[in-house]
Amino acid sequence: MRLDVHTSLRTFFIVAGGLYVLLVLACAILPAASMERQYPITQEWVDPRVERGEQLYQSYGCIYCHTMQIRGDERLAKEGPDGTLVVPVLGADRRFGLDEPSRAEEYRNDDPPFLGTERIGPDLLAVGIRLPSAAWHYWHLYDPRAVSPDSNMPGLPWLFHTEDTQQPEDEKVAPLFDLDVPKGRLYATPDAQALVEYLLSRTRPESRR
Numbered sequence: 312m313r314l315d316v317h318t319s320l321r322t323f324f325i326v327a328g329g330l331y332v333l334l335v336l337a338c339a340i341l342p343a344a345s346m347e348r349q350y351p352i353t354q355e356w357v358d359p360r361v362e363r364g365e366q367l368y369q370s371y372g373c374i375y376c377h378t379m380q381i382r383g384d385e386r387l388a389k390e391g392p393d394g395t396l397v398v399p400v401l402g403a404d405r406r407f408g409l410d411e412p413s414r415a416e417e418y419r420n421d422d423p424p425f426l427g428t429e430r431i432g433p434d435l436l437a438v439g440i441r442l443p444s445a446a447w448h449y450w451h452l453y454d455p456r457a458v459s460p461d462s463n464m465p466g467l468p469w470l471f472h473t474e475d476t477q478q479p480e481d482e483k484v485a486p487l488f489d490l491d492v493p494k495g496r497l498y499a500t501p502d503a504q505a506l507v508e509y510l511l512s513r514t515r516p517e518s519r520r
């Protein structure tokens with residue numbers, strides 16, 4: 312059979328349509344199916360408070376100063392004992408204390424993932440492991456310079472109440488070591504609680520710590 316695409320409109324559309332379907336299969340559907348087998352992405356149930364915290368992280372522009380990605384140094388990759396490729400953490404990223412570069416599945420619950428491009432502040436990929444104290448985060452968010460004197464991070468004091476303005480749904484913030492509260496006792500509003508919940512949820516999958 313001759314495929315005369317020049318004179319037969321029908322053949323032209325069949326050939327063009329066939330090529331289109333083939334291309335979609337080869338470039339999108341088959342690669343996606345093979346990725347799905349290789350790295351199955353199962354979304355876990357996410358606490359609505361963590362989700363709210365994620366929205367706040369986005370709306371307060373934390374991403375402009377923080378990344379959430381630990382890069383690997385491909386040049387130093389070598390084969391591990393079980394035959395898989397082991398990529399060490401890039402030298403510049405070792406200061407964040409994680410021994411493995413980030414992997415795709417660590418972002419499975421993130422919508423969108425906040426990889427970030429600027430590091431005015433430290434990487435927050437697993438900040439929940441490095442800084443597991445809610446009280447520290449509350450004080451830091453309320454007034455970054457109270458816990459980190461040279462910080463240029465903007466505080467979010469409007470997410471907190473004091474003794475006079477506290478509401479029933481607020482959470483009393485525990486005092487932090489010798490940091491006394493010159494401004495009266497601190498109470499975290501539900502939004503402050505959500506943001507800290509989100510930060511504390513930033514850990515790595517158990518087996519990979």
Ligand code: HEC
Binds near residue numbers: 431467
């Ligand atoms: C103008 C840049 C800037 C912005 C915007 C910013 N940060 Fe920071 N952040 C910093 C800097 C600098 C530090 C390091 C000093 C410190 O601890 O305050 C820091 C530190 C931190 C730390 C402690 C990390 C560690 O490992 O010590 C956390 C947690 C954090 N920021 C969360 C946030 C959140 C949440 C937001 C958004 C509400 C935010 N930051 C917005 C600059 C910023």
